[in-house]
Amino acid sequence: IHLLSTAAEPWPENAALYQQLKEEQILLSDNASxxxxxxxxxxxxxxxxxxxxxxxxxxxxSGKLPFIHVGNQVVSELGPIVQFVKAKGHSLSDGLDEVxxxxxxxxxxxxxxxxxxxxxxxxxxxxxxxxxxTHPRYGSPYPWPLNRILSYQKQWEVRRKMKAIGWAGKTxxxxxxxxxxxxxxxxxxxxxxxxxxxxxPTELDALVFGHLFTILTTQLTTDELSEKVKNYSNxxxxxxxxxxxxxxxxDKDSSATVAARSAKRSLLR
Amino acid sequence: xxxxxELSCWGGDWGLPSLHPESxxxxxxAKFSGAxxxxxxxxxxxxxxxxxxxxLISEDxxxxxxxxxxxxxxxxxxxxxxxxxxxxxxxxxxxxALLEEKLLPALLHTFWVEAENYCSxxxxxxxxxxxxxxxxxxxxxxxxxxxxxxxxxxxGPPPYSLTEVEAQIYRDAKECLNLLSKRLGTxxxxxxxxxxxxxxxxxxxxxxxxxxxxxxxxxxxxxKQLPNLCRFCDDILTCYFRLTVSGxxxxxxxxxxxxxxxxxxxxxxxxxLIEKMDDNLRKSPQHPPRKLTxxxxxxxxxxxxxxxxxxx
Numbered sequence: 001i002h003l004l005s006t007a008a009e010p011w012p013e014n015a016a017l018y019q020q021l022k023e024e025q026i027l028l029s030d031n032a033s034x035x036x037x038x039x040x041x042x043x044x045x046x047x048x049x050x051x052x053x054x055x056x057x058x059x060x061x062s063g064k065l066p067f068i069h070v071g072n073q074v075v076s077e078l079g080p081i082v083q084f085v086k087a088k089g090h091s092l093s094d095g096l097d098e099v100x101x102x103x104x105x106x107x108x109x110x111x112x113x114x115x116x117x118x119x120x121x122x123x124x125x126x127x128x129x130x131x132x133x134t135h136p137r138y139g140s141p142y143p144w145p146l147n148r149i150l151s152y153q154k155q156w157e158v159r160r161k162m163k164a165i166g167w168a169g170k171t172x173x174x175x176x177x178x179x180x181x182x183x184x185x186x187x188x189x190x191x192x193x194x195x196x197x198x199x200x201p202t203e204l205d206a207l208v209f210g211h212l213f214t215i216l217t218t219q220l221t222t223d224e225l226s227e228k229v230k231n232y233s234n235x236x237x238x239x240x241x242x243x244x245x246x247x248x249x250x251d252k253d254s255s256a257t258v259a260a261r262s263a264k265r266s267l268l269r
Numbered sequence: 270x271x272x273x274x275e276l277s278c279w280g281g282d283w284g285l286p287s288l289h290p291e292s293x294x295x296x297x298x299a300k301f302s303g304a305x306x307x308x309x310x311x312x313x314x315x316x317x318x319x320x321x322x323x324x325l326i327s328e329d330x331x332x333x334x335x336x337x338x339x340x341x342x343x344x345x346x347x348x349x350x351x352x353x354x355x356x357x358x359x360x361x362x363x364x365x366a367l368l369e370e371k372l373l374p375a376l377l378h379t380f381w382v383e384a385e386n387y388c389s390x391x392x393x394x395x396x397x398x399x400x401x402x403x404x405x406x407x408x409x410x411x412x413x414x415x416x417x418x419x420x421x422x423x424x425g426p427p428p429y430s431l432t433e434v435e436a437q438i439y440r441d442a443k444e445c446l447n448l449l450s451k452r453l454g455t456x457x458x459x460x461x462x463x464x465x466x467x468x469x470x471x472x473x474x475x476x477x478x479x480x481x482x483x484x485x486x487x488x489x490x491x492x493k494q495l496p497n498l499c500r501f502c503d504d505i506l507t508c509y510f511r512l513t514v515s516g517x518x519x520x521x522x523x524x525x526x527x528x529x530x531x532x533x534x535x536x537x538x539x540x541x542l543i544e545k546m547d548d549n550l551r552k553s554p555q556h557p558p559r560k561l562t563x564x565x566x567x568x569x570x571x572x573x574x575x576x577x578x579x580x581x
Contacts, residue, residue, distance in 0.1 A: 098451040099451055099452055099454070101448075101451075102448035102449070102451050102452045103360065103363070103452070105367060105448060106360070106363035106364045106366065106367040106448070107363045109363065109366040109367040109369075109370045109371065110362055110363040110366040110367075112366075112370065113366040113369060113370055114366065160421060161421040161422065164414070164417050164418040164421045164422065165418065165421075165422060166334070181362065182362070184359070185358070185359035185362045185363065186359070188355040188356050188358070188359040189356060189359045189360070189363075191356070
């Protein structure tokens with residue numbers, strides 16, 4: 001990222017966020033990441049349009065989703081996007097002192113380390129979910145046999161990664177235990193505050209919202225994952241608060257409002 | 270509760286009880302919580318390390334990863350965290366995640382992937398502690414696993430390229446060290462005056478970077494610019510591992526003495542040999558006549574020497 005040229009240009013009106021097809025293709029983990037970025041940009045008050053493309057993963061410079069296309073720059077993943085936005089002069093964490101910034105970064109890594117990895121595990125290493133949800137969805141825009149080949153290739157890649165970090169030997173129960181531990185830590189950190197750093201939301205709030213909201217509102221083969229999150233009432237209240245404040249009444253393209261309509265049915269159960 | 274517990278892990282050098290971050294974490298936690306562990310360092314014997322190291326063996330239970338070992342110790346009532354509040358417990362998890370995501374790749378790279386470091390320090394050290402045929406294979410395998418882990422977790426889309434990843438992981442590691450330093454501030458441990466799980470993990474990751482002497486040391490140099498983290502490591506080493514900062518442990522002293530003895534014996538043998546050579550030289554018939562008077566005198570000093578035959 002060339003920061004000098006970045007800072008010079010203001011945020012354009014036609015900035016776009018690319019993700020996979022909402023209804024048929026996108027998976028739990030990518031949806032969570034995409035929602036986190038959308039929440040972050042809404043919190044910064046930067047307009048963004050969500051564009052759905054079947055080949056979004058291949059368009060991304062790092063292979064990971066989501067990515068944003070702003071002016072003539074393409075930036076992917078939440079971390080680099082936060083830095084890019086900061087170079088343009090918008091930041092949510094400027095008001096934090098050094099120790100708080102360290103804490104914020106640590107908690108963001110906790111979410112990436114535990115929640116995101118657990119989501120990936122569930123999608124690609126749990127055979128039931130893989131058969132019933134992941135394989136049909138992941139390759140759905142493509143004709144046979146390409147759809148099967150692509151999803152097997154991706155599954156192989158993810159399983160290699162799980163093996164390298166030591167998650168391949170875990171059972172589903174152990175993974176859910178880890179999710180519970182992570183949610184407990186987040187819940188204790190949040191306490192009774194509206195946001196993690198009291199009055200103002202930061203990128204940590206956006207990230208946590210993206211993951212928790214997606215877990216709560218996505219239909220999987222079992223409800224165990226969302227049950228783990230529902231055990232912590234302050235987390236569900238937190239998700240509802242952010243949804244109401246940043247996603248309702250905004251443009252219809254936002255995937256959160258679409259999910260929100262189905263969410264209302266499940267959150268208020 | 271009093272079941273004997275044995276920990277099998279990699280040994281240490283350069284003033285550390287262990288070079289392996291995970292082994293060091295477990296050892297540190299055991300010291301902090303007062304758990305009575307017998308530590309068996311893996312040595313050049315046929316008891317090859319099976320699977321993951323460190324391994325805790327208690328009666329019939331075998332546990333292998335640091336997080337699980339620590340859980341087991343806590344269940345046995347050796348808990349270093351009982352004074353922590355819920356929020357501090359949450360912070361512990363978060364900072365451990367930060368260490369694993371941001372610092373561990375660079376640590377693995379310094380030890381196992383950086384070619385100069387690996388060939389001149391890591392490989393010989395580990396190979397010398399593993400029995401013969403395995404020592405040809407195991408260090409290479411550990412190196413490949415480290416590279417794999419770095420590329421799979423941080424590398425971009427295939428073809429994975431190491432050079433771009435390298436710069437990024439060292440940047441992240443330096444940032445992580447800065448964050449830890451800011452969080453530690455001026456206090457002795459991360460949560461006040463008693464060390465906890467988080468201190469064990471931070472110590473386990475930082476001490477090898479701090480102490481091991483590598484040819485390529487950019488991470489160590491960065492760490493040395495953060496004096497509170499260096500002081501943190503030194504404090505734990507002196508208080509809990511009873512090692513002086515220069516690294517002479519009591520057992521180290523014994524081996525030094527034994528070495529000294531051997532050396533003295535060698536020197537004595539050498540001086541005996543030199544005396545004998547001197548004798549032979551003087552006995553040799555090629556000496557010029559003018560030396561005979563000296564020889565005679567010298568011959569007079571030596572007992573029963575065959576020089577008597579040469580006397581004029």
